[in-house]
Amino acid sequence: AQSVAQPEDQVNVAEGNPLTVKCTYSVSGNPYLFWYVQYPNRGLQFLLKYITGDNLVKGSYGFEAEFNKSQTSFHLKKPSALVSDSALYFCAVRPLEYNNDMRFGAGTRLTVKP
Amino acid sequence: ETGVTQSPTHLIKTRGQQVTLRCSSQSGHNTVSWYQQALGQGPQFIFQYYREEENGRGNFPPRFSGLQFPNYSSELNVNALELDDSALYLCASSFHTGDNSPLHFGNGTRLTVT
Numbered sequence: 001a002q003s004v005a006q007p008e009d010q011v012n013v014a015e016g017n018p019l020t021v022k023c024t025y026s027v028s029g030n031p032y033l034f035w036y037v038q039y040p041n042r043g044l045q046f047l048l049k050y051i052t053g054d055n056l057v058k059g060s061y062g063f064e065a066e067f068n069k070s071q072t073s074f075h076l077k078k079p080s081a082l083v084s085d086s087a088l089y090f091c092a093v094r095p096l097e098y099n100n101d102m103r104f105g106a107g108t109r110l111t112v113k114p
Numbered sequence: 115e116t117g118v119t120q121s122p123t124h125l126i127k128t129r130g131q132q133v134t135l136r137c138s139s140q141s142g143h144n145t146v147s148w149y150q151q152a153l154g155q156g157p158q159f160i161f162q163y164y165r166e167e168e169n170g171r172g173n174f175p176p177r178f179s180g181l182q183f184p185n186y187s188s189e190l191n192v193n194a195l196e197l198d199d200s201a202l203y204l205c206a207s208s209f210h211t212g213d214n215s216p217l218h219f220g221n222g223t224r225l226t227v228t
Binding site (some may be wrong): 018036041042044045105107 | 170202206221
């Protein structure tokens with residue numbers, strides 16, 4: 001089955017430090033991978049996507065993600081974290097069997113401390 | 115540009131009752147998907163509508179049904195509510211039912227079944 005996994009429930013970083021939120025995927029063929037962020041009592045907001053091409057994808061709010069085919073990973077990164085980045089982050093994959101669903105990981109709660 | 119709006123924001127129902135949740139898609143979007151997000155979990159795909167037809171369905175029973183209207187607004191109906199139906203229900207629209215189209219989410223309807 002095509003899916004993503006987020007191995008960390010919680011990530012804590014200090015403001016100004018780099019952050020990484022991890023995601024691994026299990027898909028057949030070329031994956032379509034996404035990152036979304038969810039703030040309290042809000043829906044999910046699209047951050048970035050990987051379809052093909054350059055392995056380093058740049059997205060909104062200074063976030064980027066690195067696609068690594070050999071490690072089947074798609075980690076979300078930011079060079080310098082802000083307190084306002086504190087939120088719930090979801091990795092997602094759209095399977096190729098084309099049921100039109102997008103499959104989400106369980107989420108990682110990022111806390112950035114001042 | 116008008117984003118995705120959902121109503122109501124909160125709802126409390128009793129087990130066995132029926133509920134209808136509503137969604138207005140982002141302008142220019144013709145595809146709508148519904149997701150269920152239980153507490154502490156990632157969103158789970160319920161179904162998608164494209165051109166007023168169901169265009170893919172996740173692992174949800176038939177008592178979960180939907181409609182899409184000519185103006186691309188949508189409804190999610192749940193019959194015979196169960197306690198486990200308590201969740202945040204998210205509507206998401208996209209321009210086309212393509213593999214790499216990002217989803218634009220509403221803020222959700224929080225349903226509590228007692």
